[in-house]
Structures are given as structure tokens and as C-alpha cells.
Amino acid sequence: MFNLVTRVQSAANQSLTSASILTGIVIVLTLLQLFKDNVWGIDTTTISNIESKSSIKYSFQYGSVNRKPKENNKITFDLDTDLTKLFNWNTKQIFIYLTAEYPGKSQGSSNKVTFWDKIITNKEDAILKLKNQRSKYSVWDVEKGFRGRNATVKLEWNIQPHIGPLIFGETSGIGSFEFPNVASK
Template identity: 50%
Template sequence: MHSVLQRGNALFAYALSVLACLTFACFVSTVFLNYRTQADMKTVTVVVKNVPDYSASREKNDLGFLTFDLHTDLTHLFNWNVKQLFLYLTAEYETASNKLNQVVLWDKIILRGENAVLDFKNANTKYYFWDDGNGLKNNKNITLTLSWNIIPNAGFLPNIFSHGSHSFKFPTDYTNSRM
């Protein structure tokens, strides 16, 4: 005859097996969904300054300032396996010293149940747009891209890029360095 402890252990092991199967079914039911959507962006104002970087060598580096418009609807991305979205806006560009530069300019977390329609007009960047040299002045190919991570209840953490990006250029002259 089995003891109470052995029966409890068997019941607990069975319950964990059922929960693991349900978690896997949750993952499989949403892993093949298309989480990409259209995002419309444009820059409103673009300024570049040459200022000292006091956090490092105190050399003068380029600092870009921009305001942007962003419109997208992310409500259809939420399903029963999505807890939240981590959105971020990146700028990608090329300089003489680096083939690929990526800078995160803005981010936002949207929880399930919150408004997932983004309609920003003249929004400021959340983070500084520093270049590690003088690669922003007269740079003609800066590309803004909206990306997001889906934080699921079960499964892996996908990195998804939106359909649509926006390219712009920085001015050929520095703006007054006083801040």
C-alpha cells in the first residue's frame, strides 16, 4: 500500500506534467502569428551641435536633436500569450569610422489592457543622440526604425521590426553650441 506522502508526490508530479503541457500548448498556439505592423514616422526638426562629452574624454562630439511624429496601431498584437510590449525607436547610420551605428532614441512599455494606439506629434527623443566623433554633421542617411519585443506568458522573446522606416539627413552646419 502507498503512503500519503507517496500519493501526494504522484499527484504533484502529474499536476506539474499537465501544467507543462498546457504551457507548451500556449506557446505553440501563438508562436507562428505575424506580429509585424505598419508604423508611420517622420522627423519634424533636426539639429546637430558639436559639444564636449563630459562623461568621457571631454572631446567635442556631435550631438543630434530631433523631434518626430509617430503613428501606429499595435492593438492587434495583444493576444492571450502577450503580457506587454517593449517598444523602441532606433536610428541607424554609417560613418567613416564605423560601418554600422545604432542608437536607441526613445522607448515605451505598453501593458496588456493599455491604449496601444500611438499617435505622437512633435515628440522629443527620450535619450541623447550622441555620436562618438563627428559623424552626424552632413550625414545624409539616418534611418529611424520602430521595433518591439513581445513579453509572452510562455515562449521565447521575439524581436520584431515594423513595416516602414523613415530616412532623413542632418544639416551641413552646426547649430550654436550653447544649451
């Protein structure tokens, strides 16, 4: 009745239950600390001097299909932000990314693209003061082109903890720009 297999199974179940409870406590404490620090209301972000540059590309790497030209866009921007509130004892790293959202072709729809991103691994690097930063990615629209539409730019973040789920949010700093009209060749 009390053989070795039963004892090992009992010890394994006790260990797994204890580890699950401890993980739950860590997750709850992490979320409580983030709510206490009001990380979803970070208002120290300024996105300014956004300049958009569009061009026509024929390469498959830039969204061209069947060698038909595709409008391609890059931006330069200034970014000033302090994300130190996002770091606590359970933060492994933070993934930040600059997105632009603009109206889609159909009524009420919108498109969202990512122009730039960065991984921050420690609190000392969480204060960013970027001037004339070029976008990391060259983007194209799912439609034929951007056609001079207005875009809203936001800095979004993703906390990757040592233990627990990924936590997403965005700063309250918002910038905007207009995609230039580019005539296809």
C-alpha cells in the same frame, strides 16, 4: 517501497510535466495567433517630419571622454501607428522603440541608436498619433561625430507575454533624415 517520499516525488513530477506541456501549448497558440494576424507585416506606421538637432557637449553624461567635446544628437518626429494587432490574450505589455540606423566608419558596417521608447500595457493605448514628439534620449556616436550621414528610422517592438518567450519585430513604416554637420569648438 511505497513510502511518503516516493509518493510526493511522483506527484511533483506529474505536476511539473503537466505544467510544462500546458506552457508549451500556450506558447504555440500565441505564436499561431500572431502569425494569423500577420503582426510581422504591420503596415499602418508612418514616421514623418523628422528633424535632427546636433550639438557639441563636454559632459561625461553625453559621451565626452577626458573632457574632449563629443557630438550629441536629438530628433523631433511625427508618428502615426496602430499596434492593436500585437495584443492578444497572452500579451502582458508591448515595448516599442524608435531606432535610427546609419553607416559606420568601416565599409559595410552600420550603427544603430535608440531615440525614443514607450511601454504599452493595454490595447486601447496601442493607437499612437504623436506630433512633434521629442526624442527621449540624447545620443552620441561611437566615433567622433555623425558627420552628416543619412539615417533610416524604424519603429521596432517587443511583445512581453504572460507565458512564453519575448517576441521581437518591426513595423514596415520607415523614415529617414540626415544628421547635420556640426563644427567642433
